[in-house]
Amino acid sequence: MSDRIIDCDVAIVGAGSAGLPAYREVVKAGLKPLLIEGGPHGTMCARVGCMPSKLLIAAAQSVADMRHADGFGIRLDAPPRVDGAAVMDRVRRERDRFVGFVVDDVEAMPPEHRLDASVEFLRDGVLRAGDGREVHARRIVLATGTRPNVPDLYRPLGDLAIVNDDVFDWRDLPRSVLVVGSGVIGVELGLALSRLGVRVRVLNRSGSFAHLADPRVRAAAVALLSPALSLVQNARVASVRREGDQAVVGWSVDGGPESVERFDRVLLTAGRDPVLEPLRLERTSMPLDERGRPRFDPATLQVQGQPVFLAGDITGRHAIQHEASDDGRQAGRNAAAWPDVRALPRRASMAVVFSDPQIMQVGGGYAALGDPEAVAIGEVDWTRQGRSRVMLRNQGLLRVYMRKADRRFLGAEMVGPDAEHVAHLLAWALQTGLTVPDMLNLPFYHPTIEEGIRTALRDAARQTA
Known part of the structure; x- marks a missing residue:
């Protein structure tokens, strides 16, 4: 065969959080893979997503904890001073460390299993690299991920309009940032920057917030987090212009008068x-x-009628690292087994927003309930919960959903303390098919945050007693 043609059993296009697990499944099946990546290795999660954002959030949380100490009677001699350059230096150093682990794994692969090049289809089963070589693959996994959407409205701002990918290369913190969008990225980064001393304004074109569907939980989350975010909902951006090194943005709400503010950066998180x-x-x-x-x-994950499979964010499903990895494993297995393609079981869904207080959804949340008359909703108001009050973290709301007919646990939404841990416990209960009475028969230690889960479950159970 010509050295201009690379032959393989499965070509995996994209070496991120979905592509790498797909590659490993193909290797496990004893087939010949080719992992193709046209950009830098290291996964979106490690480079510009989960890990660097949590590094920034951790720095912001340390500041919040110090400012919180006064409530315990602990007096600080002076307010904490944020060294923006030092904060961003640690973010970049640790980010690069996480990326390095992934790059090391890729570089340890056999050279014949890798192609570092951008590719495009010539025809079914044939991809062409930038240097003219052709990849002939009997099956293909597409795991090319996503890129931020930059609306044309903001293009006149030039380099003042940024996306979350850009934040983690900052050498210092700006003085002010406008965040466009109050989804997960907008809420997490907006809150972190605000707590690090950056003047933040968040604009959202609707009343949505962090993808919460339960109206009571969403209202609680907005009430708790909007002051730090200077949140403006139902905002219509009317004007955007650049004046020197500042972005000047005007907006109105429900046809009201236009408000205008200046910002050092405009962070676009709208999709x-x-x-x-x-x-x-x-x-x-x-x-x-x-x-x-x-x-x-x-x-x-199979493209209709084709030996082609999609995996990760490219599917348009949950853009979360663990979901992308599950996709990659499933796509890799099915590509290796094709034409014996199977629907593999999925894990119970959960989503967490690393705000403070945190936000979570389990089982698709309120939006997945269907007929509300068939569902009992139990809740706990964290302001009265013992352990959270001890820690001065007693704020927020948990709502759990139970099907009345068989008392099956269906999911939950929450804003409040330790939501990331509550989400895991409830997702495990959902995946194992527990009823609410089953869950109430399990142990709850005193005094813990988890006792709040029991309070909400009891509230739901009483409605069908």
Whole structure:
């Protein structure tokens, strides 16, 4: 075979949180893989997502904890001083360390298993690299991820308009940032920057907040977090211009008068688009929807009628690292087994926002309940919960959902203390199919945050006693 042609059983396009597990599944099956990456290795999670954002959030939390000490009777001689350059130096150093672990794993792969190049389809089963080489693959996994959407409205700002990918290369903290969007990224980064002394304003075009669907939990979250975020909901941006090194943005709410403010940076967090256009999918026989995205079976991740599989953020499902990894494993297994493709079991869904207080959803939350008359909702107000009051973290609301017919636990939404840990316990209960009475028969230690879960479960159970 020509040295201009690379032959493989499975080509995996994208070496991120989905592509790497897919590669490992193909190797495990004894087939010949080719892992293709046209950009830097290290995964989006490690480079610009989960890990560097949590480093910034951890720095902000340390400041919040010091300011919180006064409530315990602990007097600080002076307010904490934030050294923005030192904060960002640690973020970059630790970020690079996490990225290095991933890069080391990739570099340890056999060289014949890797192609560091951008590729595009020539036809079904054939990809062309930038140097003209062709990859002939019997099956293909597409795991190219997403990139931030930059609306045309903000393009006149030039380098003052940034996305979350840009934040973690800062050498220092800016004085002011406008955050566009109050989804997970907007809330997490907006709150972290605010606590680190940056003047923050968050604009959102609707009344949504951190993807919360339960109206009572959403209202509680907005009430608790909006002051630090200077949140403006239902905002219509009317004007955007650059004046020197400042962005000048004007907006109005419900047709009211226009407000105008100046910012050092405008952080756009209003969505991400799948990286598909460079692949030239139109050259294949893959069925595409009206947006040019492959039509696929969410249960198997297979593109309809094709030995092609999607994995990770490119699917448009939950853009979360552990979901992307699960996708990668499933796509890799099915690609290796094709045409014996199977729908593999999925884990119970959960989502966490690392705000303070934290936010979480389990089982799709309130939006997945269906007929509200068939569901009992139990809740706990954290202001009266013992352990959280001891720690001066007694704020927020937990709501749990139970199907009345069989008392099956269906999911939950929450803003409050230790939501990341509460989410795990409830997701485990959901995946194992527990009823609310089953859950109430399990142990709850005193005094703990977990006792708040019991209070909410008891509230739901009483409604069908």
